[in-house]
Amino acid sequence: MNKLSDRNGLNLTQVPVLNRLLLWNGFPYVFQFIFLVVFIILVIMGWNLYAPEGVHNRLFAQTNMVNLLVWGIWWPLMVLTAILFGRLWCMICPLEMVSNFSERLSRKLGVRQKKLNRWVRSGAILLAFYALVHLLIAGIELHRIPAYTSIFLIGLLTLTAVTGFLFSDRAFCRGFCPVGLLLNVYGRGSMLAVRPRSSDACSNCTGKDCVMACNRFKPDARSCPSLLNPAALKDNSDCLLCGQCIKSCGPGNMALYLRRPFHPDDRRESMAPxxxxxxxxxxxxxxxxxxxxxxxxxxxxxxxxxxxxxxxxxxxxxxxxxxxxxxxxxxxxxxxxxxxxxxxxxxxxxxxxxxxxxxxxxxxxxxxxxxxxxxxxxxxxxxxxxxxxxxxxxxxxxxxxxxxxxxxxxxxxxxxxxxxxxxxxxxxxxxxxxxxxxxxxxxxxxxxxxxxxxxxxxxxxxxxxxxxxxxxxx
Ligand code: SF4
Ligand code: SF4
Ligand code: SF4
Structure with missing residues (x-):
């Protein structure tokens, strides 16, 4: 009988219902798909919609469903979940699904996908996109005008599909997502984390399914699509909590933990890049x-x-x-x-x-x-x-x-x-x-x-x- 808690914290993978959910081959795709449908509905609802004459944009942002949901509810909730539970949003994010789909399509069509270069991987474009979004908020009230929000969402979808098509290995998340850096830095003390249960099991593991390149393109139970080494995870900055390493780990050594904030075993950097x-x-x-x-x-x-x-x-x-x-x-x-x-x-x-x-x-x-x-x-x-x-x-x-x-x-x-x-x-x-x-x-x-x-x-x-x-x- 495996223990429910260990040095890492409470092992959620030992909770039967969560275990079934995390190992289910529809996870997280079904959730991502539902959010993708919501995403597309919001695009359609906001299309070409502006505040009526005489109504302040700020008020219209609150009464209109598109802006209310995206900027008034989803955005604050994302900040909240990022602080408490790290990249929980990434677990069910529809854009990751779009990127995954377009990456697979591109491979099927025989496109020679490029790897992200060092400069893009450093987060420079993530920084530029985040700044651009906030400049657009300040300059044209992107967050208050449904028509602009709709165009913004279409832009995100397009960029995700194009980067997924041209680059390999979850390129949009690693090099282009406008909230990537925010989730990276806010989620460092996350109470939710994917970690190996035992480092000995990883040392003795001969299969290394969590990193094997041949597992990367499987439909499910893939080796880490973000190119991390799950066995050596020491912080929450880049792990999307997608659960693929939990599914792929042959010895069943990867787990999802609920832990105290800023766990003592996590790596600390004396200086940020x-x-x-x-x-x-x-x-x-x-x-x-x-x-x-x-x-x-x-x-x-x-x-x-x-x-x-x-x-x-x-x-x-x-x-x-x-x-x-x-x-x-x-x-x-x-x-x-x-x-x-x-x-x-x-x-x-x-x-x-x-x-x-x-x-x-x-x-x-x-x-x-x-x-x-x-x-x-x-x-x-x-x-x-x-x-x-x-x-x-x-x-x-x-x-x-x-x-x-x-x-x-x-x-x-x-x-x-x-x-x-x-x-x-x-x-x-x-x-x-x-x-x-x-x-x-x-x-x-x-x-x-x-x-x-x-x-x-x-x-x-x-x-x-x-x-x-x-x-x-x-
Ligand atoms: S990094 Fe961005 S696109 Fe990727 S899963 Fe997270 S929020 Fe979605
Ligand atoms: S497959 Fe599992 S046991 Fe093997 S190295 Fe990866 S996480 Fe460790
Ligand atoms: S380490 Fe595991 S949970 Fe984290 S991104 Fe990689 S496969 Fe997903």
Whole structure:
């Protein structure tokens, strides 16, 4: 009788119903297919749909099913699941299925597929795509206009199919997916992980079915399609939790575990690679911007510089784009330089080294702030869901709310509750951030404490303002 828990955590593969599910040859394809159908329905529903005249795009984003589901519900839930359960979304992601299908079709047609080169594998395109999505959100309100969301989803589907056709080995996920880096960095402390039960079993294994190239193109129970070595998994950054190695492992040694966050056996990197560092800097600006949305006073301060710039050069027509550039690039460089300066008072390390040491521990705090902001958004938008289910295009509800004949639905949680929840999340994240830094860089733990506390303090202050600003009217 196999044990339910071991050093790795709770072995979910030993739970009979989950075992049957994970080994079922329809898993995860059936779930991916269902989400693909939803994906296509959303594309059709959003096609050529714009806010009616007189209705603000922001309101229409909440009343229309396409934007409500994609940006108001799926996006915050993806952030939540990424933090708690790593790449759980990847397990059932329809784009992976499209990529898998087009890769197989291409092989059947005899196309000579290319391997991703080092530059693409480094995540440079993932970084560029994530930045592009957020620039489009700032510049053209991609997240508020169903027609644009529809085009965006079509673009994703097309890119997935084309990259799957031209490149081998899950190319879209490894080199092009716009949320790939986000899932990579937010999911590092995941409580869900695929790991070998025993390293001895792997050492003595002669079959190595989890990595054998001849298993890669089987319909199911494949060797790792992401080209990882499942027997040596030590972190959650690239594993999509697809379960193929669990199915293919002859001795039944691979398992899906539920574990404590930031498991002590996981690998810690003392410095993040440059691409991840840049991505985390970009995230810090985006999250700060989103956090300030709950407190007018903080938002005014955050946007003071781009607004001055716009009025000085009469660039009002480009305000969204300029705000996006400020949020994603200028503000992060300024604040990270300031934080790096605080460290340089105590050490001779270069600014780049300081940024790279800070990035992975700090992203825990950014993820918590992102989650808090996501909860706030989910709470504000969820009240529109019953209306969107009844009338998915959302036009009538948007018109009625605009002319005052229908009240704005109450949020699920009060602003004060969201504020307290945010403070709690940030404090927990701050503790993990300090601990993770100490584990990765024990000799620098004290020297680097100041910027971590400064970032956390800034977010705590803003989260406090969500409740206090409302209470005192500023
Ligand atoms: S990396 Fe992106 S495309 Fe691939 S499974 Fe995850 S979310 Fe889907
Ligand atoms: S097939 Fe299973 S036992 Fe063999 S190396 Fe891979 S994970 Fe280990
Ligand atoms: S290690 Fe296993 S679960 Fe992770 S991506 Fe590879 S095959 Fe899928």
């Amino acid at each position: 440059w691409i991840l560092t840049m991505f985390i800097m970009l995230i810090s600006g985006y999250v700060t911007f989103r956090m300030t949305g709950g407190w007018t006073w903080a938002r005014v301060i955050f946007l003071w510089t781009p607004e001055q710039f716009v009025s000085l050069f009469s660039l009002e027509a480009y305000y969204g784009w300029i705000r996006g550039i400020w949020m994603l690039f200028v503000f992060p460089v300024l604040i990270w330089t300031l934080m790096g300066g605080l460290v340089q008072v105590f050490t001779m390390e270069s600014m780049g080294t300081i940024w790279r040491r800070l990035a992975l521990p700090l992203v825990i705090v950014f993820a918590a702030a992102h989650l808090a902001e996501g909860i706030s958004k989910l709470s504000d938008w969820a009240g529109y869901l019953p209306y969107a289910l009844r009338a998915p295009d959302g036009v009538d509800v948007a018109l009625m709310v605009t002319d005052g004949s229908m009240p704005v639905p109450d949020p699920l949680l009060s602003q004060a509750t969201v504020s307290v929840l945010a403070l709690f999340l940030l404090l927990v994240a701050s503790w993990f951030s300090v601990r993770e830094f100490r584990l990765a860089n024990p000799e620098y733990a004290r020297t680097y404490l100041l910027p971590k506390l400064a970032f956390t303090g800034m977010f705590l202050y803003i989260a406090f303002g969500w409740g206090a600003g409302l209470l005192f009217g500023f």
